[in-house]
Amino acid sequence: MAVPTLALGALAISGSPAMAADQSYQTTLGQLNGSSASGTVTVDVTGNQAHVVLNVFGLAATFMDAPYPHVQHIHGGAKGMCPDPSADTNGDQVINTTEGAPAYGGIVTTLSTSGDTSPAAGLDLKVAGQGATYTIDRTFELNAETKAALEAGTAVVVVHGLDPATLSPAAQAAKSDLVPELPLAATSPALCGTLTAGQMKMPAGGAATGIPQETGTDTGALAVGSGMALVALAGGAYVVRRRNAAA
Structure with a gap:
């Protein structure tokens, strides 16, 4: 026979x-500095490509009578954590970006709305998220630093931009620790979450039978x-x- x-x-x-499955990472964003905002992020990695979907809700809505520009990044190279209140070393009741850095590290990827995703675009307000609620959904090439942070469990998403009216008088009067031409509220973190590995992505059509x-x-x-x-x-x-x- x-x-x-x-x-x-x-x-x-x-x-x-x-094809073999690649890895997916997720986080639920928690509020920092009393922002009362929330959000979710997923990062699906296929080879050297990352498909990122970021959804945020309840951020500060306007800045100087225009939609509030919120810059957001994947940080890495540190503890892979969001800072707790003890990070406020100068006592102004705001954890600024510099004070939070020992917990979440420096920028490894800018989650821009278009164009450059390198750390160089980290403070470019033209490619920032706009307003209180928005979605960023895009695919781009993943750099080595970000991939290493994801695999090590130290990649942290931080969304910046606070409503000045919610801050202490001292913080309202303070200048940004990153861009002195801007108020402290503009660049201080509002949301934070550590990206953790989820279930392996399965190829379309089911398992490799x-x-x-x-x-x-x-x-x-x-x-x-x-x-x-x-x-x-x-x-x-x-x-x-x-x-x-x-x-």
């Missing part, structure tokens, strides 16, 4: 194996039907040969 066996083997290898998964067509049924027909045909030929030999 060698022919039927070969027919089944051909059926089993007729589809290309599915060796048989391709088809949707919306009869290709799979045809492949199985053709394979069974080959088995039946080969089996019939084998029986005929046995009968002829017996005669």
Whole structure:
């Protein structure tokens, strides 16, 4: 019965194996500095490409009568944590970006709305998120520093920009620790979350079974039907040969 066996083997290898799954990372963003905001971030890594979806809600809405520009980044290279109140070393009741850095590290990727995603774009308000609630959904090349931080569990997403009216009088009067031309509120962190590895991404069509998964067509049924027909045909030929030999 060698022919039927070969027919089944051909059926089993007729589809290309599915690609190996890559890694997905997620975080739920928690408020910092009394922002009362919230958000979620997912980062799906495929090779050297990252697909990032960031959703934020309840941030400061306006700045100088225009939509508030919120810069956001993936930070890395430190403890992989969000700062606690003890990080406010100058006692102004605001954890500024510099005070938070020992917990979450420096910028490794800018989560810009378009264009440059390097640390160089970290303070570019033209590619910042706008207003109280928004989504950033884009795919870009992942740099080595960010990939290393993700794999080490030290990648932290930080969204910046506070409502000055919610700050202490001293903080309202203070200048940004990063851009002295701006108020402290503009660059201080409002949301923070550590990215953690989730379930492995599975390729479209299911697990790597060796048989391709088809949707919306009869290709799979045809492949199985053709394979069974080959088995039946080969089996019939084998029986005929046995009968002829017996005669």
